[in-house]
Amino acid sequence: MADDSENRVWTLAQRPTGTPDDDCFELETRTIPTPAAGEALVRARYLSVDPYMRGRMRAGESYAEPWEVGAPLQGGVVGEVAEPNGTAFETGDLVVGNLAWADYAAAPAHELTPVDVGDLPVSTALGALGMPGRTAYFGTREVAKPQPGDTMVVSAAAGAVGSVVGQLAKMAGARVVGTAGSEEKVEWLHDLGFDAAINYRAQDDYDAALADVAPEGVDVYFDNVGGPITDAVFDHLNTDARVAVCGQIALYNAEERPTGPRKLGKLVETRARVEGFLVSDFSARFEAATADLRRWVTDGDLSYRETVTEGLERAPEAFLGLFEGENVGKQVVKVS
Amino acid sequence: MADDSENRVWTLAQRPTGTPDDDCFELETRTIPTPAAGEALVRARYLSVDPYMRGRMRAGESYAEPWEVGAPLQGGVVGEVAEPNGTAFETGDLVVGNLAWADYAAAPAHELTPVDVGDLPVSTALGALGMPGRTAYFGTREVAKPQPGDTMVVSAAAGAVGSVVGQLAKMAGARVVGTAGSEEKVEWLHDLGFDAAINYRAQDDYDAALADVAPEGVDVYFDNVGGPITDAVFDHLNTDARVAVCGQIALYNAEERPTGPRKLGKLVETRARVEGFLVSDFSARFEAATADLRRWVTDGDLSYRETVTEGLERAPEAFLGLFEGENVGKQVVKVS
Incomplete structure (x- = not known):
């Protein structure tokens, strides 16, 4: 001190x-x-x-x-x-x-x-009641927009944003699958009510892992990580899927410009929409978002x-x- | 015969x-x-x-x-x-x-x-009055949605779809830039009223070429080609840009899964939206589209x-x- x-x-x-x-x-x-x-x-x-x-x-x-x-x-x-x-x-x-x-x-x-x-x-x-909570709030409700019955994948699901996203998606009636990097995180995702969770560090085949937890494909993807996990999810997108791009942490430390498979053709096939967003664009509505998040946490509907x-x-x-x-x-x- | x-x-x-x-x-x-x-x-x-x-x-x-x-x-x-x-x-x-x-x-x-x-x-x-014309019609009006003052880039602009897209974007009040693969095509784009056109085969630096013809960045991109041209356009996207993905001809013959720079981070920065579409999704409205296209061609407002x-x-x-x-x-x- x-x-x-x-x-x-x-x-x-x-x-x-x-x-x-x-x-x-x-x-x-x-x-x-x-x-x-x-x-x-x-x-x-x-x-x-x-x-x-x-x-x-x-x-x-x-x-x-x-x-x-x-x-x-x-x-x-x-x-x-x-x-x-x-x-x-x-x-x-x-x-x-x-x-x-x-x-x-x-x-x-x-x-x-x-x-x-x-x-x-x-x-x-x-x-949960600050920037990450609001990012989850607007990203889920205004960009990703999970609907009842949708299968939604959340990457970095045990992070500050992803953990709130998954719970909001459950509130919206979606079936929610999270990806995270440890067994401890996967256990927490189950505690939060996620329907399935993948410890990506224990997988050598993301494609097969996704096919297992999302056998009917992916209607909504909330992306916090980018890179190979995102590549795999794209291959499972359903018709009219929505992808909300929030972060790309897997790429932030790359010094060379990262490369990966070209995925735009998949968007034509599925008519999917991919949209980046920044929470700051919703600043006029921060108070209302915080009030909702506070109420949900206080009432025990949202864990953090x-x-x-x-x-x-x-x-x-x-x-x-x-x-x-x-x-x-x-x-x-x-x-x- | x-x-x-x-x-x-x-x-x-x-x-x-x-x-x-x-x-x-x-x-x-x-x-x-x-x-x-x-x-x-x-x-x-x-x-x-x-x-x-x-x-x-x-x-x-x-x-x-x-x-x-x-x-x-x-x-x-x-x-x-x-x-x-x-x-x-x-x-x-x-x-x-x-x-x-x-x-x-x-x-x-x-x-x-x-x-x-x-x-x-x-x-x-x-x-112009068939599948390519309708693809241009719905892709421009329902997906790309150019607005007055927007800068819009159209790839494969001298093709069956792109040539109609560019003219519809001009009707909508956008500033329109086309990419094409020969001087003859570039000349035709000028005849069609495109504000600028790039012969990509004569360029070794797409980035510089785009900076030249779209100095204020790209608000709308109608993509027929994919690959390096699309990579370059993504780097010029403005805030809230829209990308309509219609085709990816540059990749269709690739036997290995094509790779390229990862661009999703750019979508976060710009809050841009990328959307694939298929003309068949608009089949209920084909008659109206054909009627519009026929009238425009007949009246000389649309060339083909x-x-x-x-x-x-x-x-x-x-x-x-x-x-x-x-x-x-x-x-x-x-x-x-």
Whole structure:
């Protein structure tokens, strides 16, 4: 923990080539920032690490702003207001925002959102009730749109997004199949009500595994991973199938442009639709989504898990673990 | 030409490996079929050869029934009723149907459609007013949906489908860019009102060529080819772009499963939608489509070209030429 005057801040030491490692991160000790006019000072409690952040490690334009070498890393943080500094917040208010990976960060008040998790743990503001939960919510309901009787496949189904997607698809009446990378995850998927689950690390033939769990083909696919699992699912798409592309974690560390089988012909045969989406496009409806997610979790209709890494100093380890599939459910870092 | 009692019939001699050649086709002399009850006998005038037929040369399930080795090849034929045989047709009625590549074929009356090309050449029933025209019509209006101000790219733009797509997109107010494989085709695209055209055979850098003709990116892509041209277009997709996948001719002769760059991540970044379609899904609306197409051609709002190969005996040559890009506009075979 930082002492009263110190502020530990993770910065980007260098951009990675291929799979990032510890050399990309540097923990600096800086002074606690003084909030400017209109800014509040926030003390971090939990920090979110998410696969999409791999894109922010690259230079150049993408949908998320690149992290800059030498500058603090940023991401979802839930914390408490340490100095309202004349903003509408009060000391101790719980807020969530896109803040530095640090003990303390100052941010404009309009970029901080009061935490609205009700009686649930504040960390859920980064998970089931936060960006991953909303990504699942809009991706399932607005893009993938599972219907009663559909067979839906969810990749990385034991992750923060996939675990919510699968449960929402069950609520919608679909038969849901998940893919995940360990027996422990597969067991959790069964606990969540998934109709079937594949431990892809125990398979050498994804095609046969899919034929086994989805004998009538795939009507809906929610893709978090890309690569060979996605290739296999495409071969099982039914007529008029829908594919929601949320993430491609299997490809994020590739240095060469990844290649794979060309699948567009399959779309003609099946008249399938493949659509990418970003949760930020639905920002006008975030409050309603959070309210639904909170109610479902509170009522026991929606389960979640968190993998908590203790200590800001271990944030890179938590982030790098995402690419090894070490997390079950939402990976967060407990800062204080 | 056949004499009065002979019927020349093209059969599938063997399935191709890779690019098909003459050895796949055999011209047999059979007797003119006797129509069964409910069937009419049709004398072929024009025969359609289309890229999708490459799929019919393979064994196994697809959206089009496979041709069988030793059996007559089939496809779109326009001809005249030679023997009504008690059906509602009269001798000499012009009809279109899915018939054998032959001088004469018998078919159930309900599978024959009166030709409705008005004063236009009957061959247009296989092209601008037939399956390719309708494919363009529904693919453009129901799948690609170009809007005023959109930049739309059409691949194989000088083909039977692409040439109509581009003109319909211009009607819809889009800025239209075509790709084609010769200077002659590029010139025709300019004549048709395309805003720009790329002769891909004269390019070694598709990416730079696209940046040149679509400096503001691509809002809509109508894909007839797949492969490297499509890869390049994907890299230029704008936010919320739509891709209508109609055909993948660049891949049809591949014996190994073709590979290419993985592009799903681009869909997340752009929130683009990629959708395959088959014209047959719109069959309930074919009459209305044909009526629109006929009116536009008659009024001079829609231009078409045909590449006519003379003689049933040259049908395989006409078909194989499709994969070399030898046709401009619709490739037909004049039988009689």
